[in-house]
Amino acid sequence: MTDPRTPEHIDKPEDKQSPVWRRGKRDFANVVWISFLTAAVATMVFFSMVDPEVLSGNNTLGWEISRQTGYAFGFFGLWLLTGITSFLSVYLVRTERRAGDYPDVQGRDMSDADPDDEAAADRRN
Secondary structure, eight states: OOOTTSOTTSOOGGGOOOOOOOHHHHHHHHHHHHHHHHHHHHHHHHHHHOOHHHHHHTOSSOOOOOHHHHHHHHHHHHHHHHHHHHHHHHHHHHTOOOGGGSTTTTTOOOTTOOTTOHHHHHHHO
């Protein structure tokens, strides 16, 4: 008989596995989170020096924008800008060519090559 003080229906922590996100989902989450934090800091820095009501008086459309609206437009504009730059960074890293992608580099080990050897220098270039 089992001990009633330790019920068997309770899951042990080692039995549960955390869900694993695929690479695309992780990249998206990283881009959104990093760009959000960067936009928050950039908004604080920018609007500590610039008043949004002063900016609304300088536009050619004649719109009157309140301070809160100016802060919101500034934050979402900076979030979009930093999101695009974060996405481009992730895209460039993920589409980087590797040594195996070049046909003349496959199978060559250049770690023990003499740096003064002209033939080895030509192979590296």
